Amino acid sequence: MTQDRQASGSPPIVHLSKLNKHYGELHVLKDIDLTVTPGEVVVIIGASGSGKSTLIRCVNGLEEFQQGELEVDGNTLLPNGKATKALQKIRTEVGMVFQQFNLFPHLSVLDNVVLAPMKVRGWDRDRAEATAQRLLARVGIGDQAGKYPSQLSGGQQQRVALARALAMEPRLMLFDEPTSALDPEMIGEVLDAMRELANEGMTMMIVTHEMGFAREVADRVIFIDKGRIAEQGRPEQIFDSPQQAPTQSFLSRVL
Numbered sequence: 694m695t696q697d698r699q700a701s702g703s704p705p706i707v708h709l710s711k712l713n714k715h716y717g718e719l720h721v722l723k724d725i726d727l728t729v730t731p732g733e734v735v736v737i738i739g740a741s742g743s744g745k746s747t748l749i750r751c752v753n754g755l756e757e758f759q760q761g762e763l764e765v766d767g768n769t770l771l772p773n774g775k776a777t778k779a780l781q782k783i784r785t786e787v788g789m790v791f792q793q794f795n796l797f798p799h800l801s802v803l804d805n806v807v808l809a810p811m812k813v814r815g816w817d818r819d820r821a822e823a824t825a826q827r828l829l830a831r832v833g834i835g836d837q838a839g840k841y842p843s844q845l846s847g848g849q850q851q852r853v854a855l856a857r858a859l860a861m862e863p864r865l866m867l868f869d870e871p872t873s874a875l876d877p878e879m880i881g882e883v884l885d886a887m888r889e890l891a892n893e894g895m896t897m898m899i900v901t902h903e904m905g906f907a908r909e910v911a912d913r914v915i916f917i918d919k920g921r922i923a924e925q926g927r928p929e930q931i932f933d934s935p936q937q938a939p940t941q942s943f944l945s946r947v948l
């Protein structure tokens with residue numbers, strides 16, 4: 694089956710080859726081979742402690758790895774944190790949204806969003822503010838720009854975090870359980886904003902326990918078991934007819 698949003702023939706935006714990561718004695722990621730093409734939406738699922746966050750954090754250089762190779766948009770990271778220029782480039786081009794929103798509490802919503810483009814991209818304030826206002830409106834909180842994070846609901850704060858990441862015009866967006874810290878009634882508004890982003894063609898890697906959302910937006914679902922990619926495929930393949938015992942067992946517990 695063809696992958697709808699995937700631009701065929703273009704070079705991969707993420708390429709991991711035989712990537713291994715250890716925390717001391719603990720072998721957290723095992724021989725991870727993974728290629729993500731521009732426009733693709735990849736959802737990563739798996740039990741708690743299976744290595745999902747570590748994988749995502751490796752992709753934007755927040756974690757070192759010990760063996761293998763990692764390439765993001767043409768920037769190659771080598772084991773043990775070598776190649777720092779590439780690391781800076783990757784951090785500039787990859788946006789990330791965490792479970793905890795990690796907004797700057799002492800800055801207004803608007804200032805949270807304009808900060809990185811002004812500092813890192815060197816945009817002047819007018820340009821950064823225009824972009825920020827447009828993005829805040831796009832995630833449905835255009836009227837909240839002057840408030841502080843503590844004055845917003847969790848769902849609104851997470852949408853600020855999304856706008857803040859998008860303000861850097863990232864080539865790739867990473868999400869690590871972006872709705873896990875939210876009250877149930879706020880999950881939908883964050884998933885809606887992410888769904889829209891996916892439909893606009895953003896390349897995304899998403900760790901989530903929202904299986905309905907995964908089924909709907911993913912071009913590919915990757916199941917991680919004890920640090921290994923145990924199974925991957927189209928959402929309907931993985932959810933409706935998982936082939937591996939660990940996938941079957943995991944899905945029977947969460948679906």
Ligand code: ADP
Nearest residue numbers: 716719721739740741742743744745746747748
């Ligand atoms: P997941 O996101 O799938 O729940 P993680 O990637 O957070 O899993 O963790 C994978 C494994 O690595 C777990 O056993 C966890 O305890 C361990 N781990 C995560 N971060 C660290 C760290 N900073 N130091 C040591 N062990 C860690």
Ligand code: MG
Nearest residue numbers: 745746747869
């Ligand atoms: Mg995690």
